[in-house]
Amino acid sequence: MTPRPIDAHVRLDIHPAHTSAVTATLTGTRHRTAHALLTARGFETVDEHTLALARIDHEEPYWANKAAQALTAEGITTDITSSLREAIDEDWTWANYPMPWCTREEIREVSNEAQTIYDDIRHGRLVIHAHADDGWTTVAVGTYRDGKSVYLHGENHLRQIADTFDSPAAAIAAFERLHGDTMRPGPAPMTDTERQTAEARTSLDAPAAQPVQRTETVPAYAADPGDHDAALDDFLTKHGDWQKWRTWTDETTHAIHESQTLRIERVHEADPRETAWTIAAYETPVSDRMWHLTMTGATPAPVLLTLLNILAEGDAWETAVGSPATEKTVTEATRPLIDAGWKHTVDRRWIRWETSQGDAGVQFDAFAAQSPHTTLATWTLWAGASIDRPTWAIHASPYTPAPMIAHLTGELAHGTGTRQPGPRTTQQLPQLTTTPPAVAPTISSPQPARRR
Numbered sequence: 001m002t003p004r005p006i007d008a009h010v011r012l013d014i015h016p017a018h019t020s021a022v023t024a025t026l027t028g029t030r031h032r033t034a035h036a037l038l039t040a041r042g043f044e045t046v047d048e049h050t051l052a053l054a055r056i057d058h059e060e061p062y063w064a065n066k067a068a069q070a071l072t073a074e075g076i077t078t079d080i081t082s083s084l085r086e087a088i089d090e091d092w093t094w095a096n097y098p099m100p101w102c103t104r105e106e107i108r109e110v111s112n113e114a115q116t117i118y119d120d121i122r123h124g125r126l127v128i129h130a131h132a133d134d135g136w137t138t139v140a141v142g143t144y145r146d147g148k149s150v151y152l153h154g155e156n157h158l159r160q161i162a163d164t165f166d167s168p169a170a171a172i173a174a175f176e177r178l179h180g181d182t183m184r185p186g187p188a189p190m191t192d193t194e195r196q197t198a199e200a201r202t203s204l205d206a207p208a209a210q211p212v213q214r215t216e217t218v219p220a221y222a223a224d225p226g227d228h229d230a231a232l233d234d235f236l237t238k239h240g241d242w243q244k245w246r247t248w249t250d251e252t253t254h255a256i257h258e259s260q261t262l263r264i265e266r267v268h269e270a271d272p273r274e275t276a277w278t279i280a281a282y283e284t285p286v287s288d289r290m291w292h293l294t295m296t297g298a299t300p301a302p303v304l305l306t307l308l309n310i311l312a313e314g315d316a317w318e319t320a321v322g323s324p325a326t327e328k329t330v331t332e333a334t335r336p337l338i339d340a341g342w343k344h345t346v347d348r349r350w351i352r353w354e355t356s357q358g359d360a361g362v363q364f365d366a367f368a369a370q371s372p373h374t375t376l377a378t379w380t381l382w383a384g385a386s387i388d389r390p391t392w393a394i395h396a397s398p399y400t401p402a403p404m405i406a407h408l409t410g411e412l413a414h415g416t417g418t419r420q421p422g423p424r425t426t427q428q429l430p431q432l433t434t435t436p437p438a439v440a441p442t443i444s445s446p447q448p449a450r451r452r
Helices: 031-039 060-073 082-089 104-122 168-179 192-202 228-238 301-313 327-339 402-414
Strands: 009-014 022-027 044-047 050-053 077-080 126-133 138-144 149-153 160-165 216-219 242-246 252-257 262-267 275-282 289-296 343-347 350-354 360-365 379-386 389-396 416-419
Touching: 009 031, 009 060, 009 082, 022 031, 022 060, 031 044, 031 050, 031 060, 044 192, 050 060, 050 192, 060 077, 060 082, 077 082, 104 126, 104 160, 126 168, 138 168, 149 168, 160 168, 228 242, 228 252, 228 262, 228 301, 275 301, 289 301, 301 402, 301 416, 327 350, 327 360, 327 402, 360 402, 379 402, 389 402
Parallel strands: 009 077
Antiparallel strands: 009 022, 022 050, 044 050, 126 138, 138 149, 149 160, 216 416, 242 252, 252 262, 262 275, 275 289, 289 389, 343 350, 350 360, 360 379, 379 389
16 A cells, blocks of 8 residues: 655655765745655654664664665655765665674674663763773773673674673673773773764764864873973972972072972973983971982973972971982882883993983983082983983983982883874984983072062
8 A cells, every 4th residue: 555645754864974974955835754764774863854764784774775765655755866865876885894704694683782881881871881992993981871780892883792780880880800900980982883883973073173183092101291381380380299380581480398408400491302401308397408300391291290299298308308329229219110121231330221222211320420529410200312412301310309300210111191192292302412410400408589
């Protein structure tokens, strides 16, 4: 029996800004009926007369064709543009699909299950408690509002339910046992596919071009410097036991601990290859300087933050102040490097630890360590082409507390940070041609200046 025609017309076409998505344009006095039928098949409203079908599995042409058949069966006139018809008829499959034994229909079934999970999360039917990186892909744990808890494996069109649990507590406990090291609360950040799909559902316009800001995870010693001034401001905001002064010219900030025995000097416009930070310690507020440490402006953010944390906690810089280095303290300070497999060599008075690639290292000068008034650095921490041509460097004088050095070497050996791939700011810096001594102007009590 032929259905009675309905005064509604639907035109299906390729999305103008997202080539795999499909749009439906509605006309006619009874277009609301067509609207209801389309929303039941995954289309979502863009405006009163336009809907969009956008899926994470890029199977929109297939499902749009199914929707057209359903509309026609209900007596609604439906047109499919030639470009969409070509997409419907195209025979394609995912490149490097991880389940090559699946037929095209089986692949579509798997991806449709992934789409269902994605929609359940997006509409709040499935609440994600935590996610993690298992080394290959993203995994997650969540609970359906009907009570079933699930362990999810994969992203986008490959996301699957890998296990089920009777309660959220049991699911989260099992997930933590498997992925405690990388476990993070809540759902994972949107993938590029999910973001593009969301854009296609809400607008027919091409998304505004955005500068690509990709980052990669790297060892702490190879990370980008970040914003050193912002790091200092954050440190001083969080720690009221430090007072801040800035010179009249605004070129330098001084920060002094309430004990008056530890001081920071930050030179704001220093060349990245030059000393931008000086940390100095004193036995009493009026005594000579006991030890000091300097950092160049290109020092990576994770290393800088580690040092600031040491200064905030106090347990490292308050320990063994004024004590010369011994074989025991040197061993303790460099244990993280040995544990991480850094290469250990001895060259007369210099003891060195370097990565296997030779792109970072730590040097201890035994001669300088026994000469408290020397201008030579006892410790040099660096990364770059070599210790003589570093991208950044830290130099520490004799008597610098071994626990402080241990925290820094631990960050170099085991810490990570981020950097933007491609041409890096730190790689473009003029590199130091010699290893500068750990000499810095003695930080005295600041002269009268504006207090902020």
